[in-house]
Amino acid sequence: MEFTNLDYKRIEDALLNGLKLNKLQKEFIELFETKTIIAGPGTGKTTSLAAKIALMLIDLNRNNKNEGICIITHTNVAVNEINNALQKAGVGKIKHPHFIGTIHEFFNKFCVLPLFKIAFKNNNLHFPDKNQPDHNNIDTYISLLSRKYRWMDEGVKKSIARRIDSSNLIINTEERRIDIENTNNWDKFDKYKDDMLRFKIKRKSQGYITHSDTFLFSEYFLFNKRMVEILRNRFKYVFIDEFQDTNKHGERLLDNLFKTDKNIIQKIGDPFQTIGFGEVMPEIKKDDIFRLNISNRFGSALGNQLNIIIPEAQIETKEEISSFNPILLAYNNPESVGLAYNRIIEKLSKESLTFNSNKKRDSILVLRKDTTKKYFNIEYKEDKKKKKDSIVSELKKLIVKFIHKKIMEVEIDQTIEVRKWILSHRNIPEINSLLVDVLKNGLNDTLTIKIRDEINCLLKERAITEIKRNNKLFKDIEEIVNKTLNTEDQNYIENQISTIHSVKGETHRSVLLLDFEKKPLTKILMNRYLSPDIEEDIDFINRNLLYVAMSRPTHLFIYAINEEELTDEIKTKFIDQYWDIKYVQEFI
Template sequence: MKLFETKTIVAYPGAGKTTALAAKIILLLRYLITIGSREGVCIITHTNVAVNEINNALQKAGVGNVNHPHFIGTIHEFFNRFCVIPFFKTKLKHSNLFIDNQHSGDIEFYESFLAQRHSWMSESVRTAIAKRICKSGLFFNSSQGTLDLENSSEWSLEKFEKHKAKMLAAKIARKEQGFLQHDDTFLFSQLFLLNSRCKNILKNRFKYIFIDEFQDTPPIGAELLRDVFDSEYNVFQMIGDPYQTITYGQPMPVTKKEQTFYMNLTNRFGNEVAQPLNTVMPNANIQTSKDKKSFAPVILLYDEETEIYPAYKSIIKEYEEQESVFKKSDKKDKVLVLAKKWVPILKDGLVYKDKKPKKIETNNIRLKRLITDFIVKRIANNRGNSTEVKKWIDKQGNNIELNTILLTFLKNRNNNEIKQKLVGFINEIFEKKGISKINTKNQLFSEIEKILSFTFNIEEIAEDIDDNIFTIHAVKGETLRSVLVVDFEDKHLTNILLYRYGKCEQRDYLYTHHNLLYVAMSRVTHLFIFAMNKNDWNDKLRDKLQQSWTIKEVDSIRNKEAVLLS
């Protein structure tokens, strides 16, 4: 509760950022309840995992979930709820939004749009321009306060300017129907916030604003939040670690020292890891508690890449025998790579798998497929094959109407009026083909009810992953017992390590690679290992690194194991 002013809070790995943020929100909500205040608290998170973490902490503290007048969610959820939906309701008189980066009917819509307004166009020209419209991105023209179109389809400037007006009109018409992509959230929010009254309503609604993991917040989103909430009235805090900006091409956020509060005391690892980590990233200045102990990081020298993984397993076994705390740790051991194609080099024949659950279809998609298949099957049984029927249905142009019905159905599945609308929609298609009509007692509605009642357990659908090789990007935010980093080909990470220890000239490397090495090193509680080819090693480097690193060679590890086995 001591820090309640507009600040940027830089929290380094293991500093307890999420715990501190949850504790602050608990204290703040309790305080607001005590004084009977209706001032809103807004928490913007990077993922829904963080939402769950904070809500779980609130429940344990007896505060309960974050509810009205407060908000917790991702930046897209925030702007969709408080800007995009209100914009569509007030300006376009509907709120049927379908936010997805792939809308299968876009080209067909643009072709139809062009045909209605430019009948002189041939079908081939309409198709060609429709494809260009799909590839051309919208942007907010701040000088005019309107949406504009950029030439991102590699078209000649002359042709683009010739067709730009009609392309822009078609693009906006499609968006106005509610078919949006994820980045459109910020475009329509910018339009909504042009109204100073709307901006002031939002500013007064939420007095306290917290942005978690600010380094991962889209720059345009962060700028919009600042524009609304960075005022004398609001308490606006951004919390995160700029050195964990590891998305290629995303600029690192700039923080002003006088407006920044630093949380640099880590509870994750001991000074044995902190000292080399501060050498790699000097500005971090990470501090450790005296009772936290780790192993000195290891340089693993190898000749052949295939020797690395077995040597890593041997080192883990060796350290488990030395230290019971390490052996009993429930944290995982992982091998980290920059490129997925390196995986078969480390473990022969192994192919990298994205360590994510299988994609879950939304109920909207499942319902749409069920209804479409039902219609196709009924017609195909009487009139030709299913492929021809599907093509015929697509040409009817009923997708928008069906999506609207299904969206309303999902919100209120027991509404008889909506069921009748769906029956009417289906019967209208059947009537064109001379197929007998249905009613709400049809088996289709029993199948619909099954989908609406379906729940899933994320653990049941997750793939069973046996290997422990991941990209550095994939483990960001995790705490691990040990990490092995390999660095093949261009050896960006090796060059950064050598430069930071003063053993090679400064080279032009991406800050992203610098941050990736920092993220990889800071995952561990106990042991960090960096595999280095002997060709990149020399005695001068040994003299420099052995002060804080343990140097191990694959040959020595293999020979030691051979002696033990004999």
């Protein structure tokens, strides 16, 4: 593929507000071979990926090529982010023959549903949720057992039903079939194995599956060589966003599918942000790596510290971007640290125009939620972004339910099919985007009209009477939004506190990191600065958590340390690496 200067200008004007892509971002965009792209914090990963896809779509349309692009994202938020960027660039959202969605959506659409249609004549999949976590499987298995073993005691049937439910389906690769394992080491497993497998498959065939079943049934489906070739021929280009968070079973299936001479698969993310407990670090061959490592987030004062924590990150910074030296903040009383932090912020806001004009969050980060109760005597509050996401989800459900009811008043039958049609409609993502704006700005006249028009597009397609802007639906939306805004927590420190896990992917103005109790992060920090050359077993999850916390801020990072632990050796080592040493009593 070839992109002209005009192509680049069009994308830069749309996505970068007049700024230019840097040399590494352009190299990534023009890279068309199977690679793992390690994109560090603040390197513009999502923007670069969106720019690459936009330019590819321009080239494909210009040359009338029928080469499919498949983008696997970690969340639906990322789907909206990329689609919105593509719309800004004027190329429109991803549509056929291309695909964008989560790894589960990809395999459900292209493997599980085709398999269920062919093998079970079933077009519907039902996944568990918080209201029905087990699909009432036990009752179903008891019913199936009762048909064959009428003489069996009810208690025995219930016991066997539970064993069926908790026994895992597996792939027998030698015989290329689905099998069941003796997950519970049950001594009577062999006696009932055939029934257990048959009943379990029977229940699954009705569409009642789990998220892990997606990969099991997909692996089975991909034994079909013709289906494999169809997918390989459809999608020449495959991008896996946030690969470090991608389900490993699913990732292996994607590798088996698309690591061929005629396909290009690129995995984009930061393996050093693997922070889920129980996860393993991705294995990456050095020859497979392309580094997108010039950060636009912070200056060398912070970037250099991240390279001490994880030298393999190889983060580079721009000369024109500056940050403050990080601070070791020594305390006697941990409950006073939050107040001292806010005094530091107030002081810097008065002294630094660039810091004061930055509108990002100032955050207090903790490993565990209970830290806030113990040291601040307040309950941990869910992160605002997550609150907003849940409110947007609630509003979307309200609208979907409204549209569904309007249609069912006329059509009566096919209620499940109608709901599926609504949820998969091309206008739903736009409604979702408008709801995000509603939560930011309130339900004004402009947004009301836009939402009404989007809803009416769906209704017109089903020949349903359109709604007006004074419909009760908009009063219901406004009531939910106003209730959310009115209950917004005004406690400043309370609003600042988040867990490290919850802020992954975010950018903040400053960060105070607390590690008050067992101090796993402090151990790693001291090891990296006091004994960097000593090799030992790396606690990579806590190392990565430290890295994630330190890479959130644009300007200032503060690490709270007990004054009793602040030895002369520690002071010397940290000062030599351009840290500042401060004491809580200086500020309160």
